[in-house]
Amino acid sequence: xxxxxxxxxxxxxxxxxxxxxxxxxxxxxxxxxxxxxxxxxxxxxxxxxxxxxxxxxxxxxxxxxxxxxxxxxxxxxxxxxxxxxxxxxxxxxxxxxxxxxxxxxxxxxxxxxxx
Amino acid sequence: xxxxxxxxxxxxxxxxxxxxxxxxxxxxxxxxxxxxxxxxxxxxxxxxxxxxxxxxxxxxxxxxxxxxxxxxxxxxxxxxxxxxxxxxxxxxxxxxxxxxxxxxxxx
Numbered sequence: 001x002x003x004x005x006x007x008x009x010x011x012x013x014x015x016x017x018x019x020x021x022x023x024x025x026x027x028x029x030x031x032x033x034x035x036x037x038x039x040x041x042x043x044x045x046x047x048x049x050x051x052x053x054x055x056x057x058x059x060x061x062x063x064x065x066x067x068x069x070x071x072x073x074x075x076x077x078x079x080x081x082x083x084x085x086x087x088x089x090x091x092x093x094x095x096x097x098x099x100x101x102x103x104x105x106x107x108x109x110x111x112x113x114x115x
Numbered sequence: 116x117x118x119x120x121x122x123x124x125x126x127x128x129x130x131x132x133x134x135x136x137x138x139x140x141x142x143x144x145x146x147x148x149x150x151x152x153x154x155x156x157x158x159x160x161x162x163x164x165x166x167x168x169x170x171x172x173x174x175x176x177x178x179x180x181x182x183x184x185x186x187x188x189x190x191x192x193x194x195x196x197x198x199x200x201x202x203x204x205x206x207x208x209x210x211x212x213x214x215x216x217x218x219x220x221x222x
Contacts, residue, residue, distance in 0.1 A: 044216050045151075045153075045202055045204075045213040047204075047210055047211040047212060059210055059211070060210065095158055095159075100206055101161055101165075102151070102204075103170060106158065107158060
């Protein structure tokens with residue numbers, strides 16, 4: 001079964017850092033691009049970042065550029081999102097998703113930025 | 116960045132009726148457009164990719180059309196499980212962007 005499981009969310013103070021992880025299973029991880037997408041309760045979807053299969057192409061949404069860093073470890077079938085200088089507006093449910101069209105999604109991990 | 120505008124924001128229909136959802140891009144995305152369905156408390160589910168191709172296990176009542184800047188998702192006869200929020204998404208240019216969503220609700 002193809003599965004994505006996010007972890008690492010939690011409550012963090014503004015200005016601090018957090019690292020999210022996404023564990024992939026059931027498919028050949030290093031064949032696919034991966035993405036992070038977030039959603040605020042009751043609101044729409046916002047693309048956060050994406051990375052190609054070999055990390056050769058990386059992109060970020062304007063709201064996180066310069067603060068967040070995406071990476072992957074194909075040997076560990078894992079995707080990461082390093083989030084620095086967190087702001088209240090980064091509070092959201094963070095999903096990881098598989099492939100250039102997001103055909104598989106995890107259940108998400110919640111990040112709350114608050115003092 | 117490419118802005119995707121979905122209309123209407125809310126569509127009130129009865130089961131069995133036809134739903135027509137629109138997505139307009141601020142510049143051409145060729146056919147690099149997808150549609151997702153999201154139900155409350157769940158992750159989005161890919162319905163359509165490359166504007167008109169149904170994803171795995173998606174029923175034939177869902178169809179997509181369009182290219183360039185204007186796209187349509189059609190649900191030919193609404194089933195009870197189809198009442199949800201629908202998003203379009205483009206991957207033509209990064210940053211990837213999503214539309215604001217259309218909520219299909221029971222009339």
